[in-house]
Amino acid sequence: MNIIYLSDFNCPYSYIGLNRIKSVCNELNLDVEWEMKSFELEPKLTTVLNATERYAARHGLTVDDAKKEIEEIEKIAKNDGLNLNYSNVQLANSKNAHRLVKYVEYNYPKLTQELILKIFEANFIKNENIAEHDVLIRTASSCGLDENEISKFLKRESYAIEVDLDMDEAISNGITSTPYYFINHGDKRLIIPGVFEKKDFKIAFEDLLSGEIENKTFI
Template sequence: MKIIHLSDFNCPYSYIGLNRITNACSELNLDVEWEMVSFELEPDIKSMSTIDRFAIKNGLSIKDARREIENIEKIAEDEGLNISYDMILRSSKDAHRLVKYVQNKNHPASQELIFKIFESNLVKNENIADHEILIGIAVSCGLDGDEIRELLKSDLLKIEVDLDMDEAISNGITTIPYYFIENNGERLIVPGVFEKESFKIAFKDLLSGEMKDRTFI
């Protein structure tokens, strides 16, 4: 089985959803090949607080924006994720380039790398636009620090990261996370963050051949 997920490291729901679907696969003992496809929610952002961004983007007061962020943190807490989303948003492009580079090499630590970048950004509130932060994470996953430094100093895979999002939008995808689950020539589309048990039902139906539609809702 292969699971392709459109996600962004600045998106707490991407982190929550990946945690849920990973746990569902683990509980069902599924053998999964994972692929993350980049979808930058804030491709042009340099530095802005999540509260200010929520207020501007959703037409909320600062008070209401803070309440929305607290609600997200509570959802994550219930999943065992200690997200601190009252933070500074920074560009995730280089983090996406790093993941794409490692995935292209079929490195076994790709999934570990993705989770550690999410944790660095959303739990520890580290600056994932900082190359030294990304290099440190990569090294902790067994990757060569000098190799990753050269990657990040270059423009390698910047176009590919942008094209990922362009292709998604051209296919009508405007929100994330978004999942494509492929098994024996069948593809199941799961739009959005589902509960772990719902993911498990979808997997069981797909594997049993009982899935009637190509989109699970």
Template sequence: MKILYLSDFNCPYSFIGLKRVKNACDELNLDVEWDMKSFELEPNAKDIPAIDSFAIKNNLSVNDAVNEIEKIEEIARNEGLDINYKDMTLYSSKDAHRLVKYVQEKYSDISLDLVFKIFESNFSKNENISNPDVLVKIAVSCGLDGEEIMEFLKRNSLKIEVDLDMDEAISNGITTIPYYFLEYNDERLIVPGVFEKEFFKIALEDLMSGEMKNKTFI
């Protein structure tokens, strides 16, 4: 099984959705190759309060934005994710995406662990994921060499690849995330958005059994 997913580290639904997909795969005992594609929601973000950004994007008052964010936090907690979205500050996720691409290419077996830890750093610890020191600390916690990662981050390597991911998605009509491409043998099932874990399990089971050809629920 291969799962290609379009996500961003500034998107709470990307965090929640990935957790649900991962749990579904674990419950089905699936051996999965994970491939993250970048879709930056805040490419120029620098020290922007998440509440302000959420309010502007959704045309809400600050109080209404807080209420909606608290609902998202509750959804996350129900998935076992301890997030503090309302106190979060948004920063560019570009370097985090670059790091994920680097690790996926060289150390693919730990790439998913790295992705989850970057999400946790951003949403749970409210750290600045555009800070190289923060990204190095996360990489080291995954067993990677800190000096190697810092040297990589100092370069602009894979920046174009990060930008191309989003360009390709938009050219294919994808304007929102998360987005999941479930691939098994020569079949592909596309799941747009965050669904419940049980739905992902059904989708995965149908894909493997061939039943997806008779289903139109996605």
């Protein structure tokens, strides 16, 4: 099975959805090839913003209403075993994080998914600034990557074009938000825009594997 997913490190549902899908794949004992496509939600961000205030602005809410919605997202994540601290996220540009993932995917593919999850953790659980090189170097090092190599890479602009091309391709196909999943099994493809409940993800995967997917519509 091959799973391609569009994701951003500033999107809590990208983290929640990936955690759910990986859990389902483990339960079904699936052999999966993973590929993350970059989709920056804040590509023009040059400063660090307060996550709650930015959430309010993006969704046309008062700050109090934004706090309530963020608390609900945190509760959803905690039910899945993710101790999100979304309200205290240092919302920063995610391009360096995406560039790093591209570099590792190309050079050390077996470490890519571990790195992705640890970047999400750095942002949403540890509340570190994922735009900072030191944070990304430390995160990459925890996956077994060489600090000096990663430091040298981050000082360059390598893979920035590849990150932008991912987003351009998504937008040209009418995709405007994350997460977004393409699950490929044999000659069949299941497309899921957004996050299912874990049980619904599992049903969808089981139906894809059994062929029942041809008789159902999930989206």
